[in-house]
Amino acid sequence: MAARYNRGLLLGAVLLGFLKASSTFEVIDDSGKTCILANFSVQFIVEYSTSTKSETQTISLPPDAHVLKNESSCGKGKEVSQILAVGFGHGHSILLTFEKTSSSYAVSTLKFSYNLSDTSVFPNATGGEKEASNATDIKAALNTRYRCLNKNTISMANVTVLFSNVTLEAYLTRNTFSGNETICFEDRATTVPPATTSHIPTTTSLAPSPSTKDPDVGHYNVSGSHGICLLASMGLQVNITYSTKNETINSQVFNFPQNPSYSGSCDNNTVTLNLISGSTSLRFQFVQNASTDKYFLQGLSMNTSLPSEAKGNKISAGNNSLSALKATIGKSYRCVAEENVWISENASVNIFNVQVQAFKIPGDKFGSVEECQLDENNMLIPIIVGAALAGLVLIVLIAYLIGRKRSHAGYQTI
Ligand SMILES: *[C@@H]1O[C@H](CO)[C@@H](O)[C@H](O)[C@H]1NC(C)=O
Ligand SMILES: *[C@@H]1O[C@H](CO)[C@@H](O)[C@H](O)[C@H]1NC(C)=O
Ligand SMILES: *[C@@H]1O[C@H](CO)[C@@H](O)[C@H](O)[C@H]1NC(C)=O
Ligand SMILES: *[C@@H]1O[C@H](CO)[C@@H](O)[C@H](O)[C@H]1NC(C)=O
Ligand SMILES: *[C@@H]1O[C@H](CO)[C@@H](O)[C@H](O)[C@H]1NC(C)=O
Ligand SMILES: *[C@@H]1O[C@H](CO)[C@@H](O)[C@H](O)[C@H]1NC(C)=O
Ligand SMILES: *[C@@H]1O[C@H](CO)[C@@H](O)[C@H](O)[C@H]1NC(C)=O
Ligand SMILES: *[C@@H]1O[C@H](CO)[C@@H](O)[C@H](O)[C@H]1NC(C)=O
Ligand SMILES: *[C@@H]1O[C@H](CO)[C@@H](O)[C@H](O)[C@H]1NC(C)=O
Ligand SMILES: *[C@@H]1O[C@H](CO)[C@@H](O)[C@H](O)[C@H]1NC(C)=O
Ligand SMILES: *[C@@H]1O[C@H](CO)[C@@H](O)[C@H](O)[C@H]1NC(C)=O
Ligand SMILES: *[C@@H]1O[C@H](CO)[C@@H](O)[C@H](O)[C@H]1NC(C)=O
Numbered sequence: 001m002a003a004r005y006n007r008g009l010l011l012g013a014v015l016l017g018f019l020k021a022s023s024t025f026e027v028i029d030d031s032g033k034t035c036i037l038a039n040f041s042v043q044f045i046v047e048y049s050t051s052t053k054s055e056t057q058t059i060s061l062p063p064d065a066h067v068l069k070n071e072s073s074c075g076k077g078k079e080v081s082q083i084l085a086v087g088f089g090h091g092h093s094i095l096l097t098f099e100k101t102s103s104s105y106a107v108s109t110l111k112f113s114y115n116l117s118d119t120s121v122f123p124n125a126t127g128g129e130k131e132a133s134n135a136t137d138i139k140a141a142l143n144t145r146y147r148c149l150n151k152n153t154i155s156m157a158n159v160t161v162l163f164s165n166v167t168l169e170a171y172l173t174r175n176t177f178s179g180n181e182t183i184c185f186e187d188r189a190t191t192v193p194p195a196t197t198s199h200i201p202t203t204t205s206l207a208p209s210p211s212t213k214d215p216d217v218g219h220y221n222v223s224g225s226h227g228i229c230l231l232a233s234m235g236l237q238v239n240i241t242y243s244t245k246n247e248t249i250n251s252q253v254f255n256f257p258q259n260p261s262y263s264g265s266c267d268n269n270t271v272t273l274n275l276i277s278g279s280t281s282l283r284f285q286f287v288q289n290a291s292t293d294k295y296f297l298q299g300l301s302m303n304t305s306l307p308s309e310a311k312g313n314k315i316s317a318g319n320n321s322l323s324a325l326k327a328t329i330g331k332s333y334r335c336v337a338e339e340n341v342w343i344s345e346n347a348s349v350n351i352f353n354v355q356v357q358a359f360k361i362p363g364d365k366f367g368s369v370e371e372c373q374l375d376e377n378n379m380l381i382p383i384i385v386g387a388a389l390a391g392l393v394l395i396v397l398i399a400y401l402i403g404r405k406r407s408h409a410g411y412q413t414i
């Protein structure tokens with residue numbers, strides 16, 4: 001009886017050990033602090049060639065998967081990226097590189113290394129050790145755990161990586177998962193359809209998800225042969241609307257990151273700024289009108305990928321007849337209030353806290369400011385209140401002076 005009980009316990013312990021090994025990974029720094037915790041299922045679909053043909057093999061993370069301590073990192077000194085490396089089998093591994101900003105962290109790259117010499121996994125394969133990598137859209141607000149139960153697909157050359165049942169957090173401060181959660185888009189889309197947004201599931205925390213917060217302000221400058229032709233600082237938010245596979249219409253709003261890669265060009269009549277981050281790109285085109293002495297944003301186009309629930313997999317939209325961000329040549333345009341730039345029925349860009357100047361930029365810095373109408377309207381109220389107060393003070397003062405004079409006059413006559 002006791003023996004059977006013990007065997008049950010042992011079996012339980014072994015199973016628990018397997019479950020733990022196969023799904024929860026922890027990276028610990030030299031001082032014993034946990035910096036990354038991750039729990040996920042992952043499958044790899046690998047295309048490879050044998051001497052005669054090409055094969056496809058699907059592998060899941062086996063129970064022997066374990067953190068590779070020497071390749072994982074909590075970030076040392078100036079190095080702020082953190083790395084989770086998980087090895088399994090005969091020379092296979094997956095490496096997640098985390099990067100953070102002041103408000104969020106993200107898996108900037110995912111690398112999968114596999115060993116085609118391991119014929120127990122890749123029967124009859126030719127070729128030895130291989131590597132594939134790509135960027136991911138795994139991103140969460142700092143001090144929240146990232147959750148994604150739905151499948152998240154990352155495509156690489158010859159490899160497709162499918163994550164599911166993911167809970168992870170990097171840049172941990174308290175050795176354990178945060179009580180707050182950032183839910184991935186795939187999960188949000190299925191648990192919170194737009195028609196019922198008020199029914200926020202009880203598992204959702206109140207943590208600000210990256211897309212509901214105002215975007216961080218990025219700074220851009222573009223130079224041509226005559227020096228700088230564009231200076232801009234602005235926060236950007238992308239809003240796309242798409243139809244889903246089951247014929248509903250959904251919107252997705254997300255913040256464009258603060259430090260995208262960017263490029264641009266200057267010529268006599270147009271100034272262009274291209275921003276690229278992950279699968280999203282934005283192209284701004286400014287023109288100037290010599291007869292009115294004004295420049296403005298005339299063209300804005302966008303390309304981005306759609307979430308998995310959408311019918312297509314990407315969206316491209318452009319509008320070349322805008323008249324936004326308009327100011328006098330040689331001066332800068334500024335708007336603190338949010339501005340919505342309509343591109344098409346399916347796409348728009350919200351611009352926050354913008355200051356921009358295109359074409360002539362004397363001294364390579366912003367010239368005098370022309371404030372947008374929205375800001376002027378917002379400023380009008382304090383000005384009116386201020387003027388009214390000043391008027392009141394003046395009236396009181398005059399009344400007092402008149403009063404004083406009268407009483408003086410009174411004394412003199414006595
Ligand atoms: C990790 O995932 C497994 C399976 O989904 C679950 O049983 C386990 O409780 C999770 N562990 C943590 C620490 O969340
Ligand atoms: C992808 O696989 C093909 C054959 O299946 C091979 O020729 C090619 O080199 C592989 N590409 C990479 C980047 O591994
Ligand atoms: C990490 O250690 C494993 C064996 O434990 C070794 O095979 C691998 O080459 C090491 N990697 C690095 C980058 O040192
Ligand atoms: C790749 O697999 C072969 C065969 O199993 C093994 O001999 C070799 O050590 C593996 N390579 C690595 C880096 O583990
Ligand atoms: C590997 O190749 C041998 C002969 O070339 C063949 O008989 C066998 O079926 C192949 N195995 C697989 C899994 O394709
Ligand atoms: C990397 O991911 C992007 C976006 O998902 C995709 O368009 C691109 O084809 C991927 N790269 C490779 C080499 O598969
Ligand atoms: C995710 O976890 C749930 C519950 O543990 C399980 O039923 C489901 O099969 C898992 N999905 C995948 C793709 O592993
Ligand atoms: C969740 O976030 C809120 C606001 O940022 C914070 O006040 C609260 O302490 C957090 N809760 C936990 C459990 O971390
Ligand atoms: C233009 O951008 C570069 C790189 O971001 C920066 O080093 C430089 O100071 C900027 N120039 C101006 C005039 O803002
Ligand atoms: C996004 O676009 C949709 C459709 O044009 C609109 O109803 C919604 O208010 C927009 N949301 C934001 C935050 O701009
Ligand atoms: C759309 O499909 C998802 C799963 O594919 C389902 O959960 C959801 O209820 C469907 N919505 C509608 C309105 O049919
Ligand atoms: C641009 O302007 C300069 C001087 O203002 C002129 O020399 C040049 O030919 C112009 N370039 C084009 C393409 O119009």
